[in-house]
Amino acid sequence: MTIFFTPKQVVAPGDLLAEGDYQAGENVYRDGKRLYASAIGLAELKNKAVSVVSLRGRYMPKQGDLVIGNVIDVSLTSWLVDINAPYNAVLFASEFLSKPINPAKEDIRKHLDVGEMIVAKILAFDRTKDPALTAKGRGLGKIKKGIVLEVDVTRIPRIIGRKGSMINMLKKETGCQITIGQNGRIWIRGKTPEDEAIAANAIKKIEREAHISGLTDRVRAYILQMRSKS
Amino acid sequence: MAEKVISTVKRQQIIELAQRGRRLDGRGLEDFRPISIEVGVIDKADGSAIVKMGSTTILTGIKYEIGEPFSDTPNEGVLSVNAEFLPLASPTFEPGPPDENALELARVVDRVIRESGMIDLEKMCLVPGERVWITWVDIYVLDHDGNLMDASALSAVAALLSSTIPNTKVEGREVQVLNTRVKPPITNKPTLVTIAKIDKYLLVDPCLEEESVLDCRLTFGFSQDGSLCAIQKGAPGYFGVDDVHKAFNIAKVKSQELRSKLSSVGL
Amino acid sequence: MRCLMMEKTIKLISEDGRRVDGRRLDEIRPLTLKIGFLKNADGSAYVELGRTKIVAAVFGPRELHPKHLALPDRAILRCRYHMAPFSVDVRKSPAPSRREIELSKVIREALEPALFLELYPRTSIDVFVEVLEADGSTRCASIIAASLALADAGIPMKDLVAAIAVGKVEGRLVLDVMDIEDKYGEADMPFAMMPSKKVVTLLQMDGHFTEEEFKQAFELAVKGCEQVYAKQKQALREYYAPSLAEVSSIKEG
Numbered sequence A: 001m002t003i004f005f006t007p008k009q010v011v012a013p014g015d016l017l018a019e020g021d022y023q024a025g026e027n028v029y030r031d032g033k034r035l036y037a038s039a040i041g042l043a044e045l046k047n048k049a050v051s052v053v054s055l056r057g058r059y060m061p062k063q064g065d066l067v068i069g070n071v072i073d074v075s076l077t078s079w080l081v082d083i084n085a086p087y088n089a090v091l092f093a094s095e096f097l098s099k100p101i102n103p104a105k106e107d108i109r110k111h112l113d114v115g116e117m118i119v120a121k122i123l124a125f126d127r128t129k130d131p132a133l134t135a136k137g138r139g140l141g142k143i144k145k146g147i148v149l150e151v152d153v154t155r156i157p158r159i160i161g162r163k164g165s166m167i168n169m170l171k172k173e174t175g176c177q178i179t180i181g182q183n184g185r186i187w188i189r190g191k192t193p194e195d196e197a198i199a200a201n202a203i204k205k206i207e208r209e210a211h212i213s214g215l216t217d218r219v220r221a222y223i224l225q226m227r228s229k230s
Numbered sequence B: 001m002a003e004k005v006i007s008t009v010k011r012q013q014i015i016e017l018a019q020r021g022r023r024l025d026g027r028g029l030e031d032f033r034p035i036s037i038e039v040g041v042i043d044k045a046d047g048s049a050i051v052k053m054g055s056t057t058i059l060t061g062i063k064y065e066i067g068e069p070f071s072d073t074p075n076e077g078v079l080s081v082n083a084e085f086l087p088l089a090s091p092t093f094e095p096g097p098p099d100e101n102a103l104e105l106a107r108v109v110d111r112v113i114r115e116s117g118m119i120d121l122e123k124m125c126l127v128p129g130e131r132v133w134i135t136w137v138d139i140y141v142l143d144h145d146g147n148l149m150d151a152s153a154l155s156a157v158a159a160l161l162s163s164t165i166p167n168t169k170v171e172g173r174e175v176q177v178l179n180t181r182v183k184p185p186i187t188n189k190p191t192l193v194t195i196a197k198i199d200k201y202l203l204v205d206p207c208l209e210e211e212s213v214l215d216c217r218l219t220f221g222f223s224q225d226g227s228l229c230a231i232q233k234g235a236p237g238y239f240g241v242d243d244v245h246k247a248f249n250i251a252k253v254k255s256q257e258l259r260s261k262l263s264s265v266g267l
Numbered sequence C: 001m002r003c004l005m006m007e008k009t010i011k012l013i014s015e016d017g018r019r020v021d022g023r024r025l026d027e028i029r030p031l032t033l034k035i036g037f038l039k040n041a042d043g044s045a046y047v048e049l050g051r052t053k054i055v056a057a058v059f060g061p062r063e064l065h066p067k068h069l070a071l072p073d074r075a076i077l078r079c080r081y082h083m084a085p086f087s088v089d090v091r092k093s094p095a096p097s098r099r100e101i102e103l104s105k106v107i108r109e110a111l112e113p114a115l116f117l118e119l120y121p122r123t124s125i126d127v128f129v130e131v132l133e134a135d136g137s138t139r140c141a142s143i144i145a146a147s148l149a150l151a152d153a154g155i156p157m158k159d160l161v162a163a164i165a166v167g168k169v170e171g172r173l174v175l176d177v178m179d180i181e182d183k184y185g186e187a188d189m190p191f192a193m194m195p196s197k198k199v200v201t202l203l204q205m206d207g208h209f210t211e212e213e214f215k216q217a218f219e220l221a222v223k224g225c226e227q228v229y230a231k232q233k234q235a236l237r238e239y240y241a242p243s244l245a246e247v248s249s250i251k252e253g
Helices: A153-160 A162-174 A193-209 A215-229 B008-019 B100-115 B148-161 B208-213 B241-264 C098-114 C138-152 C179-184 C211-240 C242-252
Strands: A016-019 A028-031 A034-037 A041-046 A049-054 A066-074 A078-082 A089-092 A117-126 A129-134 A141-143 A147-150 A177-180 A185-189 B035-039 B047-053 B056-067 B078-085 B125-127 B131-143 B165-171 B174-182 B191-198 B201-204 B216-222 B228-234 C031-035 C043-049 C052-063 C076-083 C123-133 C162-169 C172-175 C187-194 C199-203
Touching: A016 A049, A028 A049, A066 A089, A066 A177, A066 A185, A089 A117, A147 A193, A147 B008, A153 A162, A153 A177, A153 A193, A162 A177, A162 A193, A162 A215, A185 A193, A193 A215, A193 B008, B008 B191, B008 B201, B008 B208, B035 B148, B035 B241, B047 B148, B056 B148, B078 B100, B078 B148, B100 B131, B100 B148, B100 B191, B100 B216, B100 B228, B125 B165, B131 B148, B131 C123, B148 B191, B148 B216, B148 B241, B191 B208, B191 B241, B201 B241, B216 B241, C031 C138, C031 C211, C043 C138, C052 C138, C076 C098, C076 C138, C098 C123, C098 C138, C098 C187, C098 C199, C123 C138, C138 C162, C138 C187, C138 C211, C162 C179, C162 C211, C172 C211, C187 C211
Parallel strands: A089 A129, B078 B131, C076 C123
Antiparallel strands: A016 A034, A028 A034, A041 A049, A066 A078, A066 A117, A078 A089, A117 A129, A117 A141, A147 A185, A177 A185, B035 B047, B047 B056, B056 B131, B125 B131, B165 B174, B191 B201, B191 B216, B216 B228, C031 C043, C043 C052, C052 C123, C162 C172, C162 C187, C187 C199
């Protein structure tokens, strides 16, 4: 049983990571007795699983995920929603409206139209059908004000931080409400557009410098500097 | 070109910022994004230039070829401007022949080059009625972040200004292409400036997101001496009469800025 | 520098085994690799192999339109190889030529074996390659760029695909064929492989080889690909974490 990498080493597709009785974790595949990386990222070994924490990825929908979507099409009883994934998601009228409506009499566009954005949860997803969403529930629904930012999906854990340390610091220092979608989209609403811009720039900074240590303090210092300017 | 649906929240945000004289990236309403011009990037081309306006990236290649003139202008060289919106540049660009947007852009850039008299087409004639220089201007959009027209014009003009053409010896009806190269008969540095209207605000150099929510745009082509050589209104909205004059005044000042940018790289 | 006249009396290989640009027979041209510079594309890469200049961009996996082209159990890979009108000596029309259509196909077939298409049913992965300047081996440079762009897009791969061409010029085998060697040589063999899997994904030949020449050319191509592969890996590591790459190379060396 051999390991061919050092902890947190940057690996690329095709790099030989291990040989022997290990489990193939995320972004790792097995070929006979050998385990190889299938993506660019940081290799790590946890218990007996070898995995690669990807530095660049596409969002793959998962049941239960909170996502922020953009309505791109509408039919009689449902909306088609772009959730920044290889698949578009479907939101049925019954999963958004509090009362059932008669599609023959009422146009659901009155309630949610193409171009509007929503916070939703993924109800179900398997690769044979498009993911299904629900926008009913606490914290879910139409986005009416504020700004929505898009970041690389692999940075989301860093933006949240361990036990929410980073996101809580952001909310406190910028005075903004921040909702993080697992699909790489973040909704910010602050008291002024300037506050929202500071929060957005702070998040972009985290996205760029995610792998460098001491990030939380640097970002806090950055926000304070920006706030004193405006 | 498949349309990418833009969110209504974004439009609101852009208008709110414009009220305070600011834009998404912190610019003022009349500011250009950072502009860079690099010439001589493709050795096989007779002239080439890569222009970046923010993330919008345009590569133009110039090729000079000897061919036949058009029958209605037998003593003039031929100018052909073509634009390709490469699928590389945006998820909304599909492979295939140029669509109406690419064609419009090519024709407007052609207009500003031709009507400013930038290339002395009569001097590009070798044997009247039979042999002339054809100037191929191929505009290649590599990355789309808005304002393709201004960036393309700047790229085409920079490529032409920095291009060289083979020297020729013409004896009667025989044209001999020599081994030396000279500067083509080019004078004038025309520029295009596009003004976008969003709600009641006029913006210079719209980025992709601003373009997706604009009501209307007005593009002005200026000769070096400040005279107009092209105008193109685009998008289905409208400009009020006062706005047209306001836009013209802004564009005139901005065209000078673009010309200085060309001078700053020795063109 | 542009050569206006080409005559067959020009010697492509000198007395002391040097080629027209001064290279030894088994030497690859200077190779420059840049990653992730396009804003819109999901992944992008730029390759300069000598004077050949290629841009590659990847979009996807994304939903496929029209839907009837999609496969229920896997993604489809689409590839477009296209040359800029100003990339060659005589200006070329932008409309796709028969050669560009053939090359689009062989490049796609060279990249497909590296991808886990079953991970993304009903989608397409689109690869666009533009030749900005052509000085030989454009399909190989395209594959080098496309592999990097696919990795940059975060699309899982079994391995990177490396590519290089071997030619025969004045009876001698040369590695990394430039345009003049392709035009006046006796054989041209573009070649691509996944080096860590030791599998060949592109193999074409145009011209004449004896069996012995072919075997030697094959060996030369494999060695060439290994050099290209090392540079591709280094470029990815450096782009993604320059500081981390320094640390890990210290540990290895």
